[in-house]
Amino acid sequence: MLMTRKPYDAGKLTALLLFLPPALLLFTLFVVMPIGEAAWYSGFNWNGFGTPKNWIGWDNYRFVFDNKAFGTAFKNNLLIIVVSLLVQLPLALSLALILARAFKGAVMLRMLFFMPYILAEIATGLIFSFVYDGDFGLLAAIYRQFGAQAPHLLASPDTSMLAILLVIVWKYFGFHMMLFIAALQGMDKNLVEAARVDGANRWQILRHIIIPLLRPTIKLSIFFAIVGSLQLFDLIMPLTRGGPADSSHTMVSFLYNFGVMRMRVGFGSAVGVILFVICVTFAFSYKKWFMRDED
Amino acid sequence: MTVFRRLLGSAVGLACLAGTAWADTTLKWLHIEVNPNQVKIWEEVARDFEAKNPGVKIEMQFLENEAYKAKAPTLLQSKDRPHIIYSWAGGVLKAQVEAGVLEDITAQVTPHKDQLSASAVKAFTVDGKIYGLPHTVSQVGFMYNKELFAKAGVDGTKIATWDDLLGAVKKLKDANVTPIVVGGADKWPLHFYWTHLAVRLGGKAGFDAAMKGENGGFEGDVFQKSGEHFKQLVDLQPFQQGFLGFKNPQAVGAFGDGKGAMILAISSFYHTQRALAADKTGLSDDKVGWFNFPTVAGGKGEASDTLGGVNGWLVTKGAPKEAAEFVKFFISDAVQKRLAQGNFLIPTFKGAESGLGSPFMRNIAQNIAASKYHQNFYDQDLGPSVGRVVNDATAELAGGTMTPKQAAKAIQDAFKQGN
Structure with missing residues (x-):
């Protein structure tokens, strides 16, 4: 036993020595070090010029948590996650169930629904800022048909988030739909067939056969939706830039607006560290609790 | 292979030679102006300066206003920083001076600056040292x-x-x-x-x-x-x-x-x-x-x-001497009058406001001249x-x-x- 294992270990070691250092080096250089640097900067009051000197300890974190706009941004992130899970995923799943079947036009429709996902975020944002324009936009034209004055959705703190959520659902449901379609098509049709033979109705097949079989995909889709929501930035900028009155910031757009644009590198780093902690905690706990049967 | 290599070598050599002969100094000038009509004049001014100063080449770079503000700290601390940059004076200028990324050009601009509006020049002076010159004011x-x-x-x-x-x-x-x-x-x-x-x-x-x-x-x-x-x-x-x-x-x-x-x-x-x-x-x-x-x-x-605003040009640390010369050239009587004639700006060069084409802009120029306190x-x-x-x-x-x-x-x- 020992004799047979030795050459195998040696080979493994060579591979390790050969392939690990470059990966480790790149990972350290571009992932670990910037994270460490951000953590280091977050203890300073620093405008990005020269080297940071003014050590203020945990003050930046206090400033972040004291900031009303950060609270709103955090809530908005949660809101985006909730809407992604409760509106976007069911929508994507039901469309996938319809479009996974082969019928005339199915491919066309899949393409059509997937198209928004291909569009660049900035372009999407710009297009929708025109759609929402209360004077010249598509929305205004629709309202005018009914002789009404269109609201400026993006210009009011009460409706700005609603407008952004609509764009998010519109843009990303196609992606999740495609995930589900791929999973549905890879599914063993015999199981459904067998259930039907056993007299299960449509709802029972969906509830007890299809959805359980889709579970890994649903988990993956939820994971993407949550991580995507946490990272959301490039749709916000062209639409509202976080305004009006900081009502539509996400944590990332908050970081950019209050850290980068104001040359408060220490403050921005603190936001970055907080975001990092949230993402890492989420990613690891999600993997541990929900995705462990997949390995 | 050897022939090819030799050819390549000589080509590279030639390119280097040509490069040095073409421009001993390249000035990188970063601006944020979006009005194409005004940029056209600026380009002509740059070509004009090149013609008068053989061996100097001016490379115009553009960044959008907000993008420039966001990028400036990183940009200014890189070795490849532009030599002449746009500025609104004020607190950002002070931070840049403290960081040591700007060049003190007091000596180079000293007689020239007296021909400009004193209050505008003061906006570009930190602790008695001049780091740039203003080309326009606004109300x-x-x-x-x-x-x-x-x-x-x-x-x-x-x-x-x-x-x-x-x-x-x-x-x-x-x-x-x-x-x-x-x-x-x-x-x-x-x-x-x-x-x-x-x-x-x-x-x-x-x-x-x-x-x-x-x-x-x-x-x-x-x-x-x-x-x-x-x-x-x-x-x-x-x-x-x-x-x-x-x-x-x-x-x-x-x-x-x-x-x-x-x-x-x-x-x-x-x-x-x-x-x-x-x-x-x-x-x-x-x-x-x-x-x-x-x-x-x-x-x-x-x-x-x-x-109102006071806008101008800063010279960055380690920029060639010609940078300050170009700033002076850009804020000279002739160029300022020309821009004033197009009503693009209220000039800072004393007397250039006579070039202002419209009564509207002339009125603004008078207001600013009469002001004892111009708040940036x-x-x-x-x-x-x-x-x-x-x-x-x-x-x-x-x-x-x-x-x-x-x-x-x-x-x-x-x-x-x-x-």
Whole structure:
């Protein structure tokens, strides 16, 4: 036993020595070090010029948590996650169930629904800022048909988030739909067939056969939706830039607006560290609790 | 193979030789100007300088305004930094000086600077050292549409006090005219109201005291009152529908389209309202009027005090000597007159304002010349961090989500946090 294992270990070691250092080096250089640097900067009051000197300890974190706009941004992130899970995923799943079947036009429709996902975020944002324009936009034209004055959705703190959520659902449901379609098509049709033979109705097949079989995909889709929501930035900028009155910031757009644009590198780093902690905690706990049967 | 290698070698050698012969020095000039007509003239000026100084090549680089502000700290600390950069003076300039990324060009510009407006040069002087030169100044005031004013029976030339302005807004509303358009999404167009009220209410002394933290700093009486006055205006709902979603170019365009009677403008909007109007012609000279920001009863500021920008060019650390020479060339009588003739800017070179083509711009030049206290834009003067809080707070005042007291407190808190 020992004799047979030795050459195998040696080979493994060579591979390790050969392939690990470059990966480790790149990972350290571009992932670990910037994270460490951000953590280091977050203890300073620093405008990005020269080297940071003014050590203020945990003050930046206090400033972040004291900031009303950060609270709103955090809530908005949660809101985006909730809407992604409760509106976007069911929508994507039901469309996938319809479009996974082969019928005339199915491919066309899949393409059509997937198209928004291909569009660049900035372009999407710009297009929708025109759609929402209360004077010249598509929305205004629709309202005018009914002789009404269109609201400026993006210009009011009460409706700005609603407008952004609509764009998010519109843009990303196609992606999740495609995930589900791929999973549905890879599914063993015999199981459904067998259930039907056993007299299960449509709802029972969906509830007890299809959805359980889709579970890994649903988990993956939820994971993407949550991580995507946490990272959301490039749709916000062209639409509202976080305004009006900081009502539509996400944590990332908050970081950019209050850290980068104001040359408060220490403050921005603190936001970055907080975001990092949230993402890492989420990613690891999600993997541990929900995705462990997949390995 | 060897033949190929030799050929390649000689080609590279030649290219190097040609390179050195072509330009001993390349000046990298970073600007943020978006008006193509003005950029065209600037390019000609650069070519002109190259012709007069053999061996010097000028490379123009462009960054969009906000992108430039975001990138500047990283850009300036790289080895490949541009040699000449755009600046609004103020707090950002001070931070750059402290970081040691700028070149002291006092000696090089010393006789030349005396020909420029002294107050503008002072904006580019930190602790007695000059780091750049200003090429233009601007004033903030009300631009109005004469036709819409006539429709509502308002005389723009008679608006002198804050109450006059409020009265005019009411009359315009009664006549179903949108009194004021503003680019609220950009926030800084709204911060003009609050800051100009502070200029009127506190004068130079009020601002200086706040900077020293006296009289409650920016939370003091002057600044709370500024907020209260601004709120009087906001309560009349004078702005176009959805103003918090309008970016400045949209608002200026709307004014050019005749969709609003007034806009609190930087004097350079005189040009941009035409370019940004839907029909690209905007309002003609005879339809546009100007009145200075109204005075406030009991205010300590002079009526002649102005709020506006001072813009110019900084020379960065380690830039070749020619950089300062080019800045001087760019801000010389001939070039300044030429830009003034196109009404692109209010020149800083003394006497060049005689080149100003339009009476509108000449009036602005006179206002600035007569001003004893020209306050730089707060969002520049207070530095990027506090300045943006001023913008945020005034936008919230306009949106009704903050009270004057809260706004003043937010600004003072940011000032104390400092940067």
